[in-house]
Amino acid sequence: MQILGIETSCDETAAAVVADGRRVRSSVVSSQVDLHARYGGVVPEIASRAHVEIVNDVIEQALVEAGVTLRDIDAVAAVHGPGLAGALLVGVSAAKAIALAIDRPYVGVNHHEAHMYAALLEDPGLEPPFVTLVVSGGHTLLIAMDDHGKYRVLGRTVDDAAGEAFDKVARFLGLGYPGGPAIDRLARQGDPKAIAFPRPMLDDGNDFSFSGLKTAVVLYMRKHPDAEVADVAASFQAAVVDVLVTKLLRVAEQTEMQTIVIGGGVAANSALRERLVEEGETSGLRIMLPSIGLCTDNAAMVASVAWWRLAADGPTSLAGGAYPSLRIG
Ligand code: KG4
Ligand code: ZN
Numbered sequence: 001m002q003i004l005g006i007e008t009s010c011d012e013t014a015a016a017v018v019a020d021g022r023r024v025r026s027s028v029v030s031s032q033v034d035l036h037a038r039y040g041g042v043v044p045e046i047a048s049r050a051h052v053e054i055v056n057d058v059i060e061q062a063l064v065e066a067g068v069t070l071r072d073i074d075a076v077a078a079v080h081g082p083g084l085a086g087a088l089l090v091g092v093s094a095a096k097a098i099a100l101a102i103d104r105p106y107v108g109v110n111h112h113e114a115h116m117y118a119a120l121l122e123d124p125g126l127e128p129p130f131v132t133l134v135v136s137g138g139h140t141l142l143i144a145m146d147d148h149g150k151y152r153v154l155g156r157t158v159d160d161a162a163g164e165a166f167d168k169v170a171r172f173l174g175l176g177y178p179g180g181p182a183i184d185r186l187a188r189q190g191d192p193k194a195i196a197f198p199r200p201m202l203d204d205g206n207d208f209s210f211s212g213l214k215t216a217v218v219l220y221m222r223k224h225p226d227a228e229v230a231d232v233a234a235s236f237q238a239a240v241v242d243v244l245v246t247k248l249l250r251v252a253e254q255t256e257m258q259t260i261v262i263g264g265g266v267a268a269n270s271a272l273r274e275r276l277v278e279e280g281e282t283s284g285l286r287i288m289l290p291s292i293g294l295c296t297d298n299a300a301m302v303a304s305v306a307w308w309r310l311a312a313d314g315p316t317s318l319a320g321g322a323y324p325s326l327r328i329g
Pocket of ligand 1: 178
């Protein structure tokens with residue numbers, strides 16, 4: 001069964017064709033980063049317009065690269081939440097229109113759930129149960145996936161998401177947008193132990209807080225205007241990674257799960273990945289790190305999760321809309 005997936009929840013227009021939930025036939029991602037960079041963040045209205053302009057071309061390219069036509073597509077999926085309302089509506093409308101035209105089911109997909117399924121595309125043997133860290137620009141979630149479609153949210157951020165903290169600190173340090181990759185690159189030249197930034201809520205339950213850490217960076221720079229920016233970036237990143245990894249491992253222990261899966265844009269962070277590989281080696285836990293292209297927003301993960309959702313729950317009604325605040329679990 002071949003599913004066409006569409007993702008337009010934020011600033012990436014993406015389409016992909018995936019067979020049987022696991023085999024990626026094509027995955028096309030068109031980034032709007034250049035359009036938003038000069039504003040230092042995503043401008044919702046610009047994002048929606050850019051999606052409208054390019055979504056048909058991206059879908060066409062995904063079909064061509066997969067070597068199929070719409071006649072070969074068995075279902076059409078789109079992320080219907082969470083995300084920016086206008087941006088989501090573009091993908092949802094495109095998917096519903098195509099589904100109606102080719103008389104195939106439409107499947108509305110949760111963006112977080114899609115990030116959790118990215119790892120399944122890379123490892124055909126991977127099956128729940130596992131614990132997941134979904135860590136992106138809008139969310140930081142610790143989720144136990146007991147089975148397909150069965151989730152327990154065990155921790156979430158009480159203020160900024162980890163990616164948001166990366167973006168805000170990068171903007172403050174003058175590193176541009178998006179901030180995560182910029183800090184990741186610069187941190188390689190810095191000393192992660194140079195500055196002892198706080199590890200917020202480290203021993204305080206499974207929730208996260210990154211807003212105070214961002215403020216700590218601002219206060220430090222005000223006090224030490226000549227500080228080496230690479231050291232600040234590396235030390236900030238080390239604090240974020242420390243909190244994410246400590247809580248993730250703790251949740252794995254609490255739930256007695258042996259497998260850890262990560263997803264979302266921040267899962268592309270090299271320090272986070274290195275630390276998790278080390279932890280996997282010492283703890284014996286199985287750590288699944290999807291490749292960078294599957295961590296950041298893409299539509300292959302959308303087509304993948306749609307296959308599981310369609311099998312379990314059937315199609316989504318064409319009367320369904322976009323749900324900017326959609327939750328999981
Ligand atoms: O999942 P994603 O592509 O979009 C959302 O669903 O939000 O995540 C984007 C976020 C941004 O905040 C970006 O700065 C961050 O992921 N990010 C990174 C890295 N690459 C992307 N953060 C840290 N290190 C990276 N290498
Ligand atoms: Zn995302």
